Amino acid sequence: MFNKILIANRGEIAVRIIRACKELGATTVAVYSDADRRSLHVALADEAYHIGGSAPSESYLVIDKIIEVAKKSGAQAIHPGFGFLSENEEFAKRCEKEGIVFIGPSAEAIRLMGDKITARKIAQEEKVPLVPGSDGAVTDVEASVVADKIGYPVMIKASAGGGGKGMRLVRDKDKFESSLRMARSEARSSFGDDSVFVERFVEQPRHVEIQIIADTHGNTIHLFERECSIQRRHQKVVEEAPSSAISAKIRKKMGEVAVRIAKAVNYSGAGTVEFIMDQRGNFYFLEMNTRVQVEHPVTEMITGLDIVKWMIRIAAGEELPFKQKEIEMKGWALECRVYAEDPETNFMPSPGLLIYVKAPSGPGIRDDSSIYSGCEITSFYDPMLSKLVVWADNREAAIDKMASALREYVVLGVKTNIGFLIRLMNDEEFRQGKIDTGFIERHPELLTPGTVDLEPALIAAALAVDDIEETVDSDKQPQSNWKLLGRKAALSGGSLI
Numbered sequence: 233m234f235n236k237i238l239i240a241n242r243g244e245i246a247v248r249i250i251r252a253c254k255e256l257g258a259t260t261v262a263v264y265s266d267a268d269r270r271s272l273h274v275a276l277a278d279e280a281y282h283i284g285g286s287a288p289s290e291s292y293l294v295i296d297k298i299i300e301v302a303k304k305s306g307a308q309a310i311h312p313g314f315g316f317l318s319e320n321e322e323f324a325k326r327c328e329k330e331g332i333v334f335i336g337p338s339a340e341a342i343r344l345m346g347d348k349i350t351a352r353k354i355a356q357e358e359k360v361p362l363v364p365g366s367d368g369a370v371t372d373v374e375a376s377v378v379a380d381k382i383g384y385p386v387m388i389k390a391s392a393g394g395g396g397k398g399m400r401l402v403r404d405k406d407k408f409e410s411s412l413r414m415a416r417s418e419a420r421s422s423f424g425d426d427s428v429f430v431e432r433f434v435e436q437p438r439h440v441e442i443q444i445i446a447d448t449h450g451n452t453i454h455l456f457e458r459e460c461s462i463q464r465r466h467q468k469v470v471e472e473a474p475s476s477a478i479s480a481k482i483r484k485k486m487g488e489v490a491v492r493i494a495k496a497v498n499y500s501g502a503g504t505v506e507f508i509m510d511q512r513g514n515f516y517f518l519e520m521n522t523r524v525q526v527e528h529p530v531t532e533m534i535t536g537l538d539i540v541k542w543m544i545r546i547a548a549g550e551e552l553p554f555k556q557k558e559i560e561m562k563g564w565a566l567e568c569r570v571y572a573e574d575p576e577t578n579f580m581p582s583p584g585l586l587i588y589v590k591a592p593s594g595p596g597i598r599d600d601s602s603i604y605s606g607c608e609i610t611s612f613y614d615p616m617l618s619k620l621v622v623w624a625d626n627r628e629a630a631i632d633k634m635a636s637a638l639r640e641y642v643v644l645g646v647k648t649n650i651g652f653l654i655r656l657m658n659d660e661e662f663r664q665g666k667i668d669t670g671f672i673e674r675h676p677e678l679l680t681p682g683t684v685d686l687e688p689a690l691i692a693a694a695l696a697v698d699d700i701e702e703t704v705d706s707d708k709q710p711q712s713n714w715k716l717l718g719r720k721a722a723l724s725g726g727s728l729i
Contacts, residue, residue, distance in 0.1 A: 233256055233257065233258065233544075233545070233548050234258050234308045234309045234333070234544070234547075234548055235258060235259060235308060236258060236259040236260075236261060236305065236306055236307045236308055236309075237249075237253045237258045237259070237260060237261065237307060237308070237309045237310070237311055237335070237544070238260075238261040238262075238263070238298070238301060238302045238305065238307035238309070238310045238311070239253075239260060239261065239262055239263070239273070239277070239310075239311050239313065240263060240292070240298045240310050240311065240312045240313065240316065240317055241273075241292065241311075241312060241313030241314070241315070241316055241318075242264065242265070242268050242271060242273060242292060242602075242613065243271070243273065243602045243613065243614075243616070244600050244601050244602045244616070244618060244619060245313040245314055245315075245524070245526075246262065246273035246313060246602065247272055247273050247276060247600070247601070247602045248540060248600055249311050249313060249540055250262070250273060250276050250277055251276070252538065252540040252541045252544065253311075253544065255541065256541060256544060256545075258544070259278045259279070260276075260277040260278050260279070261277060261278070261279045261280070261281070261301065261302070261305045261307050262274050262276075262277030262279070262280040262281070263280070263281050263282075263283045263291075263292070263297075263298060263301055264280055264281070264282060264283065264291075265282075265283065265284055265285060265286050265287075265288075265290070265291035265292065265612075266282075266284070266285050266286045266291075267286035267608075267610045267612050267613075268286075269282075270607065270608075271602060271607070272602040272603070272604060272607070273602055279305055281301045281304070281305065283297040283298070283301060284297060286610065286612045287612060288316060288612070288613070292316045292317070293316055293317060295317065295320075295322065295323050295326055298310065298317065298323075299326060299327070299330055299332070302330070302332050303330065303332075307332065308332065308333060309332060309333035309334070309335050309544075309547060309548075310327055310332055310333070310334060310335060311335040311336075311540075311543070311544065312334070312335070312336060312523065313523075313524065314523050314524055314525065314526060315614070318336065318522075318523040318524075319342055319346055319521070319522050319523055320342070321339045321342045321343045321346060322339075324336065324337075324338065324339035324342055325339040333547050333548075334547070335501070335543050335544055335547040336501050336522065336523060336543070336547070337497075337499050337500055337501050337503065337522050338498065338500065340497070340498070341497045341498060341499050341500070341522060342522045344497045345497060345499075345503075345519070345520040345521075345522050346392065346522065347391055347392060348389060348390075348391050348392070348429065348519055349368045349369055349391045349427075349429055351517075351519055351520055352367075352429070352517070353367070353368070354493065354496055354497065355493060355517040357496070358489075358492050358493060358496050360489050360492070360493060360517045361489075361514070361515060361516045361517060362516055362517055363431045363432050363434060363508070363516045364382045364431065364432045365378065365382060365386075365429060365430050365431025365432060366378045366429045366430045366431070368429065369391050369427040369428065369429055370428065370429060370430060372409075372412060375388070375408075375412055375428065375430050376408060376409070376412075378430045379402070379405070379408055379430055380405070382430075382431070382432045383432065384402065384403055384404065384405060384433075385401060385402060385403040385432075385433040385435075386401075386402050386408075386430050386431065386432055386433055387399065387400070387401055387402075387430070387431055387432070387433045388400045388402060388411055388412055388415040388428050388429075388430055389415075389428060389429055389430075389431065390415065390418070390419030390422070390423060390425070390426075390427070390428055391419075391425060391427040391428060391429060392419065392423040392424075392425040392427070396463075396465055396466025396467050397418055397419065397422040397423070398415050398416075398418045398419030398422060398423070398428065399415065399466055400412070400414055400415040401433055402433075403433075412428070415428055416428060434508050434510050434516070435510070435511075436510075436511055436668040436669075436670060437461075437508040437509060437510060437668055437669055438459065438461045438475070438477055438508065438509045438510075438667065438668050438669070439459070439460045439461045439463065439468075439506070439507075439508055439509075439518075439669055440457050440458070440459055440460070440461075440475050440477070440478065440486070440506075440507050440508075440509050440515065441457065441458050441460060441504050441505065441506040441507065441525075442454050442455075442456070442457050442458075442486055442487055442489075442490035442504065442505045442507070443455040443456070443457075443458065443502070443503075443504055443525070443528065443531045443539070444490050444491060444494045444499070444502070444503050444504070444505060445501070445502050445503075445537075445539070445542055445546070445552065446494055446495075446499045446500050446501065446503070446546070446552075447500060447546045447550065447551050447552045448500045448546065448549065449551045449552075451551065451552045451555075452491050452494050452495050452499065453491070453552065453554070453555070453556045453559060454487040454490050454491055454556070454559075455531050455535050455537065455539075455559060456473065456474055456483060456487065456531065456534070456535070456559075456561050457473065457474055457475050457478055457483060457486060457487075458471050458472065458473045458474075458475070458525075458527055458530055458531060459471065459472050459473070459474070459475035459476065459477065459478075459667075460527060461667045461668050461669050461671065462656070462662075462667060462671055462672065463669050463672065464579050464672050465579070466669075468526070468527065468569065469568070469569050469571075469649070469653075469672070470566065470567065470568050470569070470653070470656065471527035471530055471566070471567045472530060472564065472565065472566045472567070472627070472630070473530040473531050473533070473534050473564070473565050474534065474561060474564070476627055476665035477509065477513070477665065479513075482513060482515070486507060486515055489505070489517070490505035493505050493517070493520060494520070499522075500546060500547075501543050501546055501547065502523075502524050502528070502539050502540075502542065502543045503520055503521060503522050503523070504520065504521045504525045505517070505519075505520050506518040506519050506520070506521065508669075511668075524539060524540060524543060526569070526616075526619065527567050527619075528540070529565070529567055529598060529600060529619060529621045530565035530566065530567045530621060531565075533563070533565035533598070533621060533623040534561050534562055534563055534564070534565050534623070535559060535560070535561060535562075536562070537559075563623055563624060563625050563626070563630075564623070564624055564625070564626050564627045564629070564630040565621060565622065565623045565630065566621070566622050566630045566631065566633075566634045567619050567620065567621045568619070568620045568621075568634060568638065568653045569616055569618075569619055569649075570601075570616070570617045570618045570619070570620055570641065570643075570648060570649065570650060570653070571615050571616050571617060571648065571649045572584070572609045572615040572616075572617055572643075572646040572647065572648055573615050573647065573648070573649055574647040574649075575649050575651070575652040575678075575679040576679055576680065576681075579649065581611060581615040582609075582615065582646045582647035582648070583608075583609045583610055583611045583615065583646065584608070584609060584645050584646040585606070585607075585608050585609075585645050585646075586603055586604070586605060586606065586607050586608070586609060586643065586644070586645045586646065587605065587606075587644040587645035588605045588642065588643075588644040588645070589603050589604055589605045589607075589642065589643055589644075590640075590641070590642040591618065591620075591641060592620070592636075592637040592638070592640035592641050594637070596622055596623040596624055596633060597620075597621070597622050597633070597637050598620075598621040598622070598623075599618055599619070599620050599621070600618060600619040600621065601617060601618030601619070602618075603617050603618060603643075609646055617643065617648065620634070620637060620638065620641065622634045622637055627665070628663070631657050631662075631663055634653075634657050635654060635657035635658060638650055638653050638654045638657065639654060651681055652678055652679060655678045656678055659675065659678060661675075
């Protein structure tokens with residue numbers, strides 16, 4: 233096992249990795265930007281080094297600075313988390329060149345799976361189901377021809393894309409040219425590569441992915457599926473494991489396909505093979521994410537396996553001690569991404585100072601976060617505050633637990649999506665599992681605040697706020713702490729739901 237590990241990331245994933253490292257007995261090294269001087273991951277790490285300005289391009293994306301800190305601190309390995317340099321082929325190569333272990337797959341596996349067109353060709357060679365579309369990157373003229381051939385609606389996708397960037401859904405031929413221009417422009421600014429491909433759009437698709445783990449001794453297993461269909465702007469908001477749409481037969485087949493793809497590129501570490509599934513249960517390969525996923529906790533909750541620890545162990549050369557048939561799935565897990573954003577304004581980010589934070593707790597409740605009362609949410613990074621995860625015996629019980637936990641989640645100082653998430657948990661179609669990637673767009677009523685029981689959140693906040701004194705209103709009658717706290721939240725732009 234490594235003695236010292238550098239975490240080349242920030243926020244909740246850095247905190248998550250630091251805790252896993254400490255449990256394994258490894259000393260931790262954090263890096264931080266100007267904006268993150270007072271971040272939780274900096275406080276929790278054994279050592280912390282400043283690496284530059286607040287913008288990622290001045291700090292977390294600068295390979296030379298990360299490597300310099302690793303060498304200076306004596307770190308033997310680097311865990312990249314997700315985002316930033318986690319799927320950067322050159323970073324993985326640089327680590328290898330400097331004699332530092334990259335906790336993740338090989339640079340070659342990152343290269344092969346990082347390009348959607350190359351990944352699509354590999355899947356084709358492995359006889360994996362694919363959505364009809366272009367065989368590779370296309371010129372503007374070729375793109376139009378392919379679209380006409382496979383029929384509208386079509387999806388234009390950036391070859392080097394991810395996170396919903398460089399994607400455009402086109403339903404009509406007369407909008408294809410303008411959509412193609414926008415997709416290329418966004419791809420160029422996001423990835424430095426404007427190449428795109430075209431594929432048929434699957435109506436009302438479900439987004440289902442398979443978690444795989446592979447060691448360097450030839451063992452590859454899957455940890456079942458996650459459903460990630462609740463999305464806004466092609467980005468996930470709610471994830472669950474297992475999926476309510478997957479039968480045991482489909483689960484087995486999908487898992488076998490994911491393992492086959494991973495083996496085709498000699499994959500090692502943790503990775504995710506993503507699929508879309510139509511309403512008839514047919515599934516098609518989308519891409520492979522060569523890193524730990526944001527939503528990995530739901531898989532951990534139903535399998536009892538610590539994915540982050542196994543990434544580290546595998547990078548250290550350990551062999552998986554279990555076979556596929558020994559992995560069992562128990563219960564149901566849900567994850568809600570809590571964001572500092574306003575659902576009423578198309579989920580626009582809401583940066584600011586967190587006046588007060590109180591996360592829910594209790595049996596079967598897990599909150600992965602790096603926020604605390606008094607910390608600042610800046611506009612430099614993703615506005616995700618935390619990942620609230622629950623586990624229960626079945627889906628209905630998990631949804632009930634999540635709704636209850638969300639009502640206890642208190643965040644004052646910024647707008648959040650907590651109220652939206654509560655309304656989602658109470659939506660009848662969602663509870664019945666009638667979901668797909670267009671669910672939020674079809675339910676705009678969920679974006680508007682309604683009548684929600686505030687008492688649990690108000691009580692939780694009032695119990696912890698010791699500086700609220702009774703005041704007297706215009707009628708000389710004492711106001712309750714709950715009323716005053718609600719007023720304070722409203723004045724601060726914060727949210728109790």
